[in-house]
Each structure stands twice: as C-alpha cells, then as structure tokens.
Amino acid sequence: xxxxxxxxxxxxxxxxxxxxxxxxxxxxxxxxxxxxxxxxxxxxxxxxxxxxxxxxxxxxxxxxxxxxxxxxxxxxxxxxxxxxxxxxxxxxxxxxxxxxxxxxxxxxxxxxxxxxxxxxxxxxxxxxxxxxxxxxxxxxxxxxxxxxxxxxxxxxxxxxxxxxxxxxxxxxxxxxxxxxxxxxxxxxxxxxxxxxxxxxxxxxxxxxxxxxxxxxxxxxxxxxxxxxxxxxxxxxxxxxxxxxxxxxxxx
Amino acid sequence: xxxxxxxxxxxxxxxxxxxxxxxxxxxxxxxxxxxxxxxxxxxxxxxxxxxxxxxxxxxxxxxxxxxxxxxxxxxxxxxxxxxxxxxxxxxxxxxxxxxxxxxxxxxxxxxxxxxxxxxxxxxxxxxxxxxxxxxxxxxxxxxxxxxxxxxxxxxxxxxxxxxxxxxxxxxxxxxxxxxxxxxxxxxxxxxxxxxxxxxxxxxxxxxxxxxxxxxxxxxxxxxxxxxxxxxxxxxxxxxxxxxxxxxxxxxxxxxxxxxxxx
Numbered sequence: 001x002x003x004x005x006x007x008x009x010x011x012x013x014x015x016x017x018x019x020x021x022x023x024x025x026x027x028x029x030x031x032x033x034x035x036x037x038x039x040x041x042x043x044x045x046x047x048x049x050x051x052x053x054x055x056x057x058x059x060x061x062x063x064x065x066x067x068x069x070x071x072x073x074x075x076x077x078x079x080x081x082x083x084x085x086x087x088x089x090x091x092x093x094x095x096x097x098x099x100x101x102x103x104x105x106x107x108x109x110x111x112x113x114x115x116x117x118x119x120x121x122x123x124x125x126x127x128x129x130x131x132x133x134x135x136x137x138x139x140x141x142x143x144x145x146x147x148x149x150x151x152x153x154x155x156x157x158x159x160x161x162x163x164x165x166x167x168x169x170x171x172x173x174x175x176x177x178x179x180x181x182x183x184x185x186x187x188x189x190x191x192x193x194x195x196x197x198x199x200x201x202x203x204x205x206x207x208x209x210x211x212x213x214x215x216x217x218x219x220x221x222x223x224x225x226x227x228x229x230x231x232x233x234x235x236x237x238x239x240x241x242x243x244x245x246x247x248x249x250x251x
Numbered sequence: 252x253x254x255x256x257x258x259x260x261x262x263x264x265x266x267x268x269x270x271x272x273x274x275x276x277x278x279x280x281x282x283x284x285x286x287x288x289x290x291x292x293x294x295x296x297x298x299x300x301x302x303x304x305x306x307x308x309x310x311x312x313x314x315x316x317x318x319x320x321x322x323x324x325x326x327x328x329x330x331x332x333x334x335x336x337x338x339x340x341x342x343x344x345x346x347x348x349x350x351x352x353x354x355x356x357x358x359x360x361x362x363x364x365x366x367x368x369x370x371x372x373x374x375x376x377x378x379x380x381x382x383x384x385x386x387x388x389x390x391x392x393x394x395x396x397x398x399x400x401x402x403x404x405x406x407x408x409x410x411x412x413x414x415x416x417x418x419x420x421x422x423x424x425x426x427x428x429x430x431x432x433x434x435x436x437x438x439x440x441x442x443x444x445x446x447x448x449x450x451x452x453x454x455x456x457x458x459x460x461x462x463x464x465x466x467x468x469x470x471x472x473x474x475x476x477x478x479x480x481x482x483x484x485x486x487x488x489x490x491x492x493x494x495x496x497x498x499x500x501x502x503x504x505x506x507x508x509x510x511x512x513x
Contacts, residue, residue: 004446004455006458038358042353042355043352043354172351174352176269176281177269185274
C-alpha cells in the first residue's frame with residue numbers, strides 16, 4: 001500500500017520523509033545552480049561608475065545649449081587629449097538640468113555634483129546647493145569640428161543611464177526607463193557600435209544644433225534605428241545633427 | 252505567498268528603478284510608457300508582469316480559510332485557478348521582455364524547460380485522469396452498476412469511478428464498504444486518493460475529514476459531501492450513481508466473511 005501523510009500526523013512515513021529530504025536538497029542545489037547560471041550567461045557591459053551618495057565640488061564654465069555641460073580645463077599638459085573635460089549635466093532622478101543652468105550659460109561657476117562615467121563619457125548629477133558664479137571669468141568657447149554626413153545604425157538611449165547609472169542601459173528591458181528619462185529632459189544619446197572603427201556615443205540635436213524635440217524620438221527609443229545626419233565634435237563630445245524625420249526604425 | 256513576495260520584490264525594484272523619480276506617476280508610467288500592443292516584438296511585457304503580480308497578490312491575501320469560507324469554495328477555487336493566467340502572463344513577461352534583450356540560449360532553454368514541465372505534467376495528469384472518466388458502465392434495472400472488484404480496493408483506501416459524470420470514491424474499511432463524492436469541499440481535493448484515518452476519510456491535500464457512512468465532517472466541522480448506496484455481490488462492489496444529499500447517512504455494505512478473507 002502506498003504511503004500516506006498529512007501535515008498534522010505526528011511523523012511522516014520513512015519513504016515520504018526520505019523523498020522530501022532529497023527533493024528539498026535537490027531544489028536548493030537547483031536554485032543555487034540556476035542563480036549562478038543566470039548571473040554567468042547575462043550580457044556583459046562596459047565598466048561604469050555612478051558615485052551615488054558621494055558628491056564633489058567642480059569648477060568650470062556652463063555651456064547651456066544644446067544640452068547643459070560643465071566645461072572644465074584639464075590640469076597640466078593634456079598632450080594629445082582635449083584641453084577641456086566636458087561633463088554633461090543632469091538633474092536628480094530622471095530629470096534634465098536645463099532649468100538649473102539656464103541663468104549661467106557661458107559663465108564660470110562652482111557647483112556640486114555626483115560623478116557618472118563610462119569609458120570616455122562623463123556626466124554630473126547636480127545635487128544640493130546652488131550653482132555659484134565664480135569671480136574669475138574664464139568663459140570658454142569650444143568650436144565644433146564638422147566630421148561630415150553619415151548614415152549610422154544604433155540605438156537611442158538616455159545619456160544618464162548609458163553613461164553609467166544602469167547596467168545594461170539598452171534594449172527592450174530598459175526601454176521604459178529610457179523613455180521616462182528622455183521625457184524628463186535627460187539628453188538623448190545615439191549609441192552606435194561602430195563609428196570610424198570604434199563604438200561611439202553621440203548626443204542628438206536638430207539640424208540647427210539645438211536640443212532635439214522629444215516627440216521626434218520618444219517612440220523610437222531602445223530599438224535598432226538607422227539615422228542620417230551630420231556628425232560634429234566639440235572637445236570629447238560627439239553630436240549628431242538630424243532632422244526629426246531622419247530616424248528610421250529597423251525591423 | 253513566497254512566490255508573491257519574490258514577485259513583489261522584483262516588481263517594486265523594477266518600478267522604482269525604471270519608472271520612479273520622473274515626470275509621471277510611476278504606475279502611470281508603467282502602464283503608458285509602452286503601448287505597442289499590436290506588435291509581438293515590442294509588446295509591453297511589463298504590463299504582463301503586473302497582471303501576474305496582481306493575481307499572485309489576490310491569491311496570497313486570500314490564502315486563509317477565512318476567505319475560503321466567506322468567498323465560498325467555488326468562488327475561492329475559481330480565483331485561485333487564475334494561477335494559470337498568472338503563469339501564462341509570467342511566461343509572456345519573460346519571453347517578450349528579458350529574452351528580447353538577452354541572447355544566451357540558456358535563458359531561453361530555462362524558460363522553455365519550465366513551460367514544458369508545467370504543460371507536460373498537466374498533460375500526463377489529464378491522460379491518467381481521462382482513463383477513469385472513459386470507463387463505461389452498464390447499470391442494472393435497479394440502477395446499480397458494477398464498479399470494481401472488492402479485492403482491488405486496499406484496506407482503508409478507495410477505488411475511484413466516474414459514474415453519470417460524477418466521481419465517486421468507494422472506501423473499504425473495517426469489513427465495510429461506503430461510497431462518497433470524490434470531491435473534497437475544502438478545495439476540490441481528490442478524496443479517493445486519501446485514507447481512512449481515525450475512522451474518517453482523510454483528504455490527501457489538506458487533511459479535511461469525512462465520516463464514510465454519511466459524508467459529513469465530524470463535529471465541530473460542518474463540511475458535507477454526497478453519499479452513494481453500495482452493495483457487495485459475488486466479490487464485486489456495486490454502486491448506485493444517484494447521489495444522496497450531502498451528509499445523508501447510508502448504512503455501509505458489510506463484507507461477507509468469506510470475501511473479506513480474499
């Protein structure tokens with residue numbers, strides 16, 4: 001006769017007890033193995049940092065357009081590198097920093113921010129305290145270098161997550177977050193696997209070099225797209241000037 | 252409950268990370284950020300996860316006999332059968348979400364293995380159960396049908412037959428035979444797979460008990476199931492498929508001395 005057991009009986013029959021014991025052990029082992037496997041087989045991503053909770057004071061010049069940037073002279077002799085570091089500025093959470101920097105375009109300031117970076121892309125999340133103009137007026141102008149017309153395939157992402165807040169910061173799983181960030185004013189990034197032989201991240205602007213209207217791209221975020229436009233460079237930052245109709249989703 | 256808690260941790264984490272601190276209410280963002288319901292590849296998978304989580308929440312908060320009593324067993328059971336909707340939504344959540352971004356075959360294989368296991372076990376169970384339902388019986392003019400051989404029922408156990416669309420559990424115990432409905436009033440558990448413990452039919456799922464002669468739970472419990480008239484003729488058990496109202500006492504058939512030894 002088959003063994004029978006109900007929880008309120010004083011003890012389980014030997015066969016059922018043994019089976020349950022081994023089943024629990026097997027499930028624990030399977031759970032641990034699944035967790036390890038899941039961690040192991042996920043896509044890798046480039047190293048990044050978001051110094052969440054740690055802010056520092058930065059001094060530089062605000063460039064409010066097309067997207068807020070703090071331009072900071074590099075110390076010492078930069079050699080072949082650009083003479084200035086460019087820190088894209090964003091607000092807390094999923095908000096841009098346009099309003100915070102609106103009155104400081106072209107001015108030298110001191111501000112407090114949390115560093116975000118991945119590869120050569122750097123960003124500051126503005127944190128508590130006001131932006132303070134500094135006495136020394138070292139306004140900088142960074143001329144843009146025209147790199148020519150290109151047709152590139154890549155993905156539109158929000159620059160904050162892409163520069164280091166999220167890992168990964170691309171693909172369908174991250175789409176809603178990217179939509180929310182871009183809708184909140186985070187500058188739109190165009191991430192391409194190859195531009196002149198290397199991966200590249202552009203900031204999208206309209207054909208006049210000003211901030212691109214959100215309506216132009218919000219429905220095309222985090223999916224493969226082909227975009228025709230003009231590439232430009234300012235310091236270490238790349239820009240891609242496009243017309244709103246130039247974004248073509250790929251199947 | 253554990254599954255809901257795991258899902259809730261995942262859901263809250265996702266809502267905080269992906270939808271909070273922005274220009275919209277997080278729940279509004281969750282429901283409106285992706286509205287490509289017409290596209291399979293772009294289908295809004297997060298809403299599917301929300302559907303699964305809401306169902307798991309309802310199941311978790313009603314996982315108590317208070318709710319079983321107040322909702323009534325049929326409503327409660329229907330609510331908890333939504334676990335299949337939740338599972339389907341979960342599979343959609345994974346295949347239309349994670350598997351669209353991650354390319355490792357291991358993840359697809361794991362999801363497929365889960366789906367195969369669940370579907371496979373249900374198909375196996377359906378095949379096994381359909382054998383019980385497929386068996387045909389010819390009733391005599393007095394309404395009784397030849398249900399099974401007496402010796403095929405182990406002591407304090409039951410044979411299950413499907414008569415007139417109803418499953419009946421025929422129990423043999425202490426030299427007697429009684430037949431009651433196979434369906435436990437608690438959560439539709441299969442009483443025929445239970446045992447006689449302390450003189451009561453004991454459901455294998457949660458241990459609800461019924462007296463075999465009247466189908467009623469011993470006091471102070473109040474659950475009752477239908478009972479069926481039995482007879483023993485020439486070593487075989489005959490059952491009248493006409494159900495008696497739940498709790499109706501029917502004298503158990505006594506096993507003749509000669510047949511009890513078989």
